[in-house]
Amino acid sequence: MKKALLTALALSLISGLAMADRLDDIKKNGVLRAAVFDSNPPFGFLDGKTQKINGLDVEYAEAIAKKIGVKLELVPTNPANRIPLLASGKADLVAANFTITDERAKQVDFSQPYFATGARFIAKKGALKTAEQLSGLRVGVDKGTTQEILLRDKYPKTTVVAYDDTPLAFAALRNGNVQAISQDDAKLIALLAQAPDKTKYEVSPFALSREYEGVGLPKGETRLVALVNETLVQLEKSGEARKIYDRWFGPKTKAPLARDFKIGDKTE
Amino acid sequence: MNPELITDNLSYFLFGAWPNGGAMGGLLLTLWMSFVACILASILGLAGGIALTMGSPGLRAALESAIAVLRGIPVIMLIFWCYFLLPVLFGLNVPGVATVIAALALINAAYLSQAVRAGLAAIGPGQWHAGLALGLTRWKTLRLVILPQGLRIMLPSFINQWVTLIKDTSLAFIVGVPELTMVSGQVNNREQVYPLQIYLFTAILYFLLCAGLSTFARQSERWWNPRHKGARHA
Amino acid sequence: MTPPLWLGQTWLAPKYLGALFSGLLLTAWLAFLVCLLATLLGVVLTAMTESRYLGLRSAARFFISVHRNTPLMVQVLLWYFGVPNLLPEEAMLWLNTPHTLALPLGLEPAWPSYEFLSAWISLSLYSASFIAGELASGLRAVSHGQREAARALGLRPWQELRHVILPQALAYVRQPLIGQYTGAIKNTSLTMAIGVAELSYRSRQVESETLLTFQAFAVATALYLLLILASQWFGHSQKPIWGASR
Numbered sequence: 001m002k003k004a005l006l007t008a009l010a011l012s013l014i015s016g017l018a019m020a021d022r023l024d025d026i027k028k029n030g031v032l033r034a035a036v037f038d039s040n041p042p043f044g045f046l047d048g049k050t051q052k053i054n055g056l057d058v059e060y061a062e063a064i065a066k067k068i069g070v071k072l073e074l075v076p077t078n079p080a081n082r083i084p085l086l087a088s089g090k091a092d093l094v095a096a097n098f099t100i101t102d103e104r105a106k107q108v109d110f111s112q113p114y115f116a117t118g119a120r121f122i123a124k125k126g127a128l129k130t131a132e133q134l135s136g137l138r139v140g141v142d143k144g145t146t147q148e149i150l151l152r153d154k155y156p157k158t159t160v161v162a163y164d165d166t167p168l169a170f171a172a173l174r175n176g177n178v179q180a181i182s183q184d185d186a187k188l189i190a191l192l193a194q195a196p197d198k199t200k201y202e203v204s205p206f207a208l209s210r211e212y213e214g215v216g217l218p219k220g221e222t223r224l225v226a227l228v229n230e231t232l233v234q235l236e237k238s239g240e241a242r243k244i245y246d247r248w249f250g251p252k253t254k255a256p257l258a259r260d261f262k263i264g265d266k267t268e
Numbered sequence: 269m270n271p272e273l274i275t276d277n278l279s280y281f282l283f284g285a286w287p288n289g290g291a292m293g294g295l296l297l298t299l300w301m302s303f304v305a306c307i308l309a310s311i312l313g314l315a316g317g318i319a320l321t322m323g324s325p326g327l328r329a330a331l332e333s334a335i336a337v338l339r340g341i342p343v344i345m346l347i348f349w350c351y352f353l354l355p356v357l358f359g360l361n362v363p364g365v366a367t368v369i370a371a372l373a374l375i376n377a378a379y380l381s382q383a384v385r386a387g388l389a390a391i392g393p394g395q396w397h398a399g400l401a402l403g404l405t406r407w408k409t410l411r412l413v414i415l416p417q418g419l420r421i422m423l424p425s426f427i428n429q430w431v432t433l434i435k436d437t438s439l440a441f442i443v444g445v446p447e448l449t450m451v452s453g454q455v456n457n458r459e460q461v462y463p464l465q466i467y468l469f470t471a472i473l474y475f476l477l478c479a480g481l482s483t484f485a486r487q488s489e490r491w492w493n494p495r496h497k498g499a500r501h502a
Numbered sequence: 503m504t505p506p507l508w509l510g511q512t513w514l515a516p517k518y519l520g521a522l523f524s525g526l527l528l529t530a531w532l533a534f535l536v537c538l539l540a541t542l543l544g545v546v547l548t549a550m551t552e553s554r555y556l557g558l559r560s561a562a563r564f565f566i567s568v569h570r571n572t573p574l575m576v577q578v579l580l581w582y583f584g585v586p587n588l589l590p591e592e593a594m595l596w597l598n599t600p601h602t603l604a605l606p607l608g609l610e611p612a613w614p615s616y617e618f619l620s621a622w623i624s625l626s627l628y629s630a631s632f633i634a635g636e637l638a639s640g641l642r643a644v645s646h647g648q649r650e651a652a653r654a655l656g657l658r659p660w661q662e663l664r665h666v667i668l669p670q671a672l673a674y675v676r677q678p679l680i681g682q683y684t685g686a687i688k689n690t691s692l693t694m695a696i697g698v699a700e701l702s703y704r705s706r707q708v709e710s711e712t713l714l715t716f717q718a719f720a721v722a723t724a725l726y727l728l729l730i731l732a733s734q735w736f737g738h739s740q741k742p743i744w745g746a747s748r
Binding site: 336337339340341342343344345348349352353356357431435436437438439441442449452453456463464467468470471474475478479482 | 567568570571572573574575576577579580583584585587588684688689690691692694695702705715716719722723726727730731
């Protein structure tokens, strides 16, 4: 067993060396594989008309692929699969509403943030006004999200039930199996705006945290990280980042939300 | 029930993003993965069963333990291992569809090899002795005498295993392979309030596929198996 | 030499091993309840397929065919996400509110969550359709000669069933039934999709908290193997209930 483990170790080290520069590999293959959501409007979702995955995160992935000068291949993911996809080399980067945390930064590298949100809740109208009310509730979250960990840590009296994706958690809320669901506020506002029965629910007035979202990249790929950062800065400078934002959260969209964070802003 | 829910998304259910220039998906991908995995599992299972019958004691023991392990872990865990951990452990980067095909082929081959061994054993020693007495080698006896009879006995096990395999392709959604269950999930997540209709429709598609396969296979078995034919005439 | 990143710097902390272990307990408990209900339903279904009435026979056959020919995953999703759409809102509210059921000896079993309930139902119906098949072939394996012999000896129908048919049939189905029961243990892993905190769910939770993918899956896999090998061993070591020997 020990021997097998050592062999596996050695092999993984060798393969690690062989894949030393991901950017060269991407260029050589002519394809950038980006993990994006397929069920979370407006970040990454299946567009009903085109039957293709589209969204804010997808546009950022497109911009990065364009910058490198390669084709973009979308790898659909749910929240739980994001880090395993990067760690196993199934995706070159993750652009899927990916909150930057110290804990995650031990396993993956992050670009600078391009989006800021806070953890909020959806509950039946009037049911959840303050964070204190969370005690004793059953709250639905997505597997592998910051909310899952935060709630388990800070609110031990809350029962956390984890689902594979936010709309599934919402379905459980509709069925009464949980009394609230937690996610990034931008995602929740957009989700609620799409819901046929939106009048029955509301997004909580309070937020538990301020979170910043960046592009997740494999550990140690400095050139790739630099290129992604450069792309993000350029998008902001050219005004393209604003346009992308407005396409999904602008005043004319279903879920208008003021833009309170620009790429390059100081994070709290 | 609103039929538009299904008709608007029908091509996505059946083919995924394929008609729109994307990768193959939906029912078509389910069929494709099932087809390849069924063939692989059958070949591997047959080879495994023969090895369990005729192999050296060492080989048999090794196979037995591999089969015990494969049968002892849930398919979901096996798919996780193949998808996320093989690349890290061995630097093999296999795409999702191939991973799922490999995992399903392996686990079903484990079950099939036991069925094959049982099928071969059911032929009885008399046939072996007869073959050997005619001067045939062990392998020729197997090929010319035992297998033709054994395969008929094994066919029902193979059919059951194929149906199991088709159903298990639905677990591919766990690693983001856009087969039928995953695309239904995507549509369900977008439409939000019609899980009952969407999953019922999905279940009906699987039912037609699996029940169709078993009926077809049983019919052809009847046609192939002279014993049944005789029984019918009698 | 430093370990590669994916292995992390440490082994799993006791807290996480504890989480995995609690997942194992839930897996075992759920699987046990599934085997219980599935066996009862399987017997009922078998009785229906052997019935004189065409209606009962076709109903049983339809039930078995539907449950056998659709993926368990889809059935689980249907029961958890779909069925509540059919139930009146009050019924769902009642199911989701914890009730206490006072039993003698001061036992107060915890009210099961709807996740657990729908997992139990969907897994049991699925397994029952397979168990019914095994039981039916067990009955068929007892030859007609045996039945006729029993009747010739003047045994009443229930004596025939009790002393002649069942002992033989049970001996025959023992092996396949153990296979179905271990299958049921493995099937519980699908309920992680609906938020049942069993072993697979816990392994993903530990993975997302520690980011130690390899360790989390390795421990979970080992626990599954142990549980399944142990139940296989237990199944084979038990004396047949009816004292039949083959």
